[in-house]
C-alpha cells in the first residue's frame with residue numbers, strides 16, 4: 001500500500017496575521033497531491049486544528065482537503081479494533097487528535113466531529129485494519145494524553161501488533177529526548193514504546209526526525225509555528241511492502257531566516273542581502289536582538305518580508321546594568337517578575353510568551369489544572 005503520513009497541520013494557525021492562510025494552503029496542497037499520487041490511505045498524527053474550537057472556515061477548508069480522497073479507491077477498512085464501525089468514503093483518512101484539539105470530558109473535539117460527519121476515522125486507544133489486494137496494514141492510535149499520565153495510559157492500553165499485517169502505531173506525545181514544551185516533561189522513553197510495530201509515527205514535535213536505530217519517526221508540522229528553526233515542512237509517503245519512506249517537501253511554503261543582530265544597521269544589512277533573491281512566498285525573517293532597536297526602521301522592507309523581533313538578554317548582569325529608561329516593556333516585565341515571583345520559572349515563562357503558541361501552551365496548562373481538580 002501507498003500511505004501518506006503527516007501531522008500537525010494546525011489549520012487556523014496565524015489567525016488575524018499575515019500568515020492566516022499558510023496552514024490551509026499547505027494542507028490543500030498535500031491533499032491534492034494525495035489524490036494525484038493515488039494514495040491508499042492517509043495517516044494523521046494529531047493537531048489537525050490549531051484550537052479545540054476551530055472557526056467554520058477552518059472546518060470547511062479541512063473538509064475540502066480531505067474530500068480529495070473521496071474519488072480514490074484506496075484501501076478498505078476491513079476491521080475495527082475496539083471501535084464501533086464508521087462509514088468511510090473513498091481512501092480512508094485515519095487520525096488521532098493532538099493537544100491542541102483536546103476538550104473537556106463530555107465534549108466532542110473537532111477531529112471527532114470530522115468523524116461524525118464521515119470525513120475521517122478517529123482513533124484513541126483503538127485501531128483499524130486496512131486491506132488492499134490481500135495486503136493488510138493495522139493502524140492503532142493513542143490520541144494526546146497529558147504527559148504525566150501518558151506512560152501509564154500507554155502501558156495500560158498496551159497495544160499488540162496484529163498478526164499477518166504490517167503494524168503502525170500513531171502517537172502525539174513528547175518522547176524523551178524529543179520534547180515539545182519543557183512545561184510538560186515526557187514520561188515516555190523510547191524504550192517504553194510498545195514492541196512489535198513496524199513503524200511508530202509521532203506527531204507533536206514540530207521538527208521532523210527519523211530517529212536512528214529505531215522504528216520511531218517524528219512527522220514534523222506542515223507549517224512553522226515556533227521561533228526556533230524547524231527545517232523543511234512536508235509529508236511522507238510510505239510503501240508498506242518495503243517499509244521505505246520518502247519525504248516530500250511542501251512546494252507552497254515560506255522560507256524562514258533567523259539571525260542574531262546587535263544594531264539596526266546589522267538588521268538592514270541582512271534585509272538588503274535577502275532582497276537580492278526572488279521568493280515564491282513572502283519569506284519570514286526573525287531577528288534575535290540583545291537590545292531593543294527602533295522597529296519602524298525596517299518598515300520599508302515589510303512589503304517584501306514578514307519581519308519579527310525577539311529580545312534575548314545576554315546575561316543577567318548585562319540586564320542589570322541597563323537603566324530603566326533604556327529598558328523595553330518586555331525587559332522591564334521580565335525584571336519585575338524575576339524580583340516578585342521567585343518560585344516562577346521566569347526564563348521558561350518568557351521563552352514561551354515569545355513563542356507564537358504562547359496562548360495555546362498557557363491555555364492548555366490551565367485546562368489541565370482544571371481537569372485535574374475535577
Ligand SMILES: [Mn+2]
Pocket residue numbers: 008046047098100204205206221
Ligand atoms: Mn502541534
